[in-house]
Amino acid sequence: MNENSLLVVSAHAGDFVWRAGGAIAAAADRGERVVVACLSYGERGESASQWLDGKSLDEIKAIRREEATAAATALGAEVVFLDLGDYPLLESDEAVRKLVDVFRDVKPSVVLTHPLSDPYNGDHPAAARMALQARILAQAIGVANSDGTYPTRDEIIGAPPVFFFEPHQSEQSDFKPTLLLDITSAFEKKRAAMECLPAQKHMWSYYTDLAVRRGVQVRRNAGPNLGLPHNTMGEAYVRYYPQVTDVLA
Numbered sequence: 001m002n003e004n005s006l007l008v009v010s011a012h013a014g015d016f017v018w019r020a021g022g023a024i025a026a027a028a029d030r031g032e033r034v035v036v037a038c039l040s041y042g043e044r045g046e047s048a049s050q051w052l053d054g055k056s057l058d059e060i061k062a063i064r065r066e067e068a069t070a071a072a073t074a075l076g077a078e079v080v081f082l083d084l085g086d087y088p089l090l091e092s093d094e095a096v097r098k099l100v101d102v103f104r105d106v107k108p109s110v111v112l113t114h115p116l117s118d119p120y121n122g123d124h125p126a127a128a129r130m131a132l133q134a135r136i137l138a139q140a141i142g143v144a145n146s147d148g149t150y151p152t153r154d155e156i157i158g159a160p161p162v163f164f165f166e167p168h169q170s171e172q173s174d175f176k177p178t179l180l181l182d183i184t185s186a187f188e189k190k191r192a193a194m195e196c197l198p199a200q201k202h203m204w205s206y207y208t209d210l211a212v213r214r215g216v217q218v219r220r221n222a223g224p225n226l227g228l229p230h231n232t233m234g235e236a237y238v239r240y241y242p243q244v245t246d247v248l249a
Contacts, residue, residue, distance in 0.1 A: 002031035007108035007160075008077075009099070011089055011127035012042030013068035014197045018207045019165035020112050021075055021190035022183025022235045027110075028076025029186060035106045036072055036079045037099060039127050041065055045087035047199050064199070071196040075189055089123035091130055097146040099134035104151060108160045111135060115164035115238060117173045124167065132240075135162065163237040166210070170236075177236035180218045187211060187233040211235065 006027045010016035016024065016036045028034050041047075041064035043057060050060045065081060072079035080102060084095050113131040114124040137143045138157045144150050167173040183190065190211070194204050214234030 002033075004030075004109040005033040005035070005106050007103065007106045007111050008034070008036045009111065009113040009127055009131035010036055010038050011114060011121075011123040012040055012046050012086055013038055013064040014042060014046060014071070014200050014203070015114070015124070016077075016112075017068075017071045017075070017190070017193045017197060018168075018203055019114075020235065021071075021193050022186045022211070022233065023112060023165075023181055023237075024075045024077050025186035025189035025193075026181075026183060029189075032109075033106065034075070034077040035102070035108075036068075036077050037102045038068055038079055038081045039084045039095070039130070040086035040089055040123070041068070041081070041083065042086055044085075045121070045123070049199050067197050067199065071193040074193040074196055086123050089126045091126050094146070096130050096133050096137065097144075099130055100138045100143065101146050103134050103138035103157055104145065104155045107157050111160050111162045112165055112237070113162065115167055115173060115175055117175075118167050118169070119172055120167075120169050128164065132162065135160065159241075161243070162240040164240060166214075166236045175236075175238065177214075177217075178239050179237040180214060180221055181235045181237060182215075182218050182222075182232060183211065183235050184215070184231065184233045 008016045008020055024034050041061045043060045043064055047060045050063060069079055082098050114128040116125050116128050118124040141151055141156050167175055211233040214236050215232035218234040219232050
C-alpha cells in the first residue's frame with residue numbers, strides 16, 4: 001500500500017463522483033488509501049425522483065447510502081457517512097469535530113472538497129468551510145477528539161494541500177482552474193461510479209462531456225512534446241494554499 005492518502009469531503013452522496021471521481025480512482029490505482037467523507041445523503045435536495053415515487057425520508061437515505069457505497073467501491077475508495085442533513089447543510093462545532101476525527105484517522109496527503117463559492121447550492125461552500133476548519137483543528141494537539149479524549153503526537157496531522165474540485169456551474173461560481181488533471185486511465189471507473197447513481201442519471205452525460213472538454217485543455221496546456229492522445233479526459237481543480245517546492249516546474 002502506498003503511504004499517501006486522499007481525503008475527499010463531499011457535501012452530498014453524489015458530489016464526489018461527478019467532481020472528483022477520476023482523481024479518486026487514479027489515487028486508488030496507485031495504491032493510496034482514499035476515504036470519502038459524505039456529510040449528507042443528499043436526501044432532500046438531490047433525490048427528487050425518489051420523492052416523486054412516494055419514498056419516505058428514511059427510505060431515500062437508505063437508497064442514497066447504497067448508491068454512494070457502490071460508487072465509492074467502483075472507484076476503489078472507502079466512504080464514511082456523517083448524516084448531517086442537507087438543504088440546508090448546517091455548520092456546527094459537532095460536525096467539525098466529527099470531521100477532525102476523520103482527518104486524524106486518514107492523515108491525508110491531499111484533501112479535495114468543494115470551492116468556497118456556489119450561488120446555486122449553499123451546502124457546497126458550507127462543506128468546504130467545515131473541511132478547512134477541521135484541517136486546521138486536526139493539526140492542534142490541544143484540540144480534543146469528538147469523544148473528548150486528546151490526541152497523541154501520532155494522531156495529529158500535518159498540513160495537507162487542499163484542492164477545490166469543479167462546481168456544477170463553473171462560471172457562475174467564478175471557478176478558474178489552476179490545475180488540470182489527466183484522468184484518461186481512470187475515466188472508465190469514474191463512468192462506472194456515475195452509473196451507480198441512477199437518481200441523478202441526467203448528470204452522466206453532463207460530466208462525461210465536461211471530462212472531454214477538460215481533456216482538451218489538458219492537451220492544450222501540456223506542452224507540445226508529451227504526445228497526449230485525442231481521447232484525453234480531464235478534471236479541473238483550484239489549489240487553495242501555496243505550493244511548497246524547491247524547484248519551479
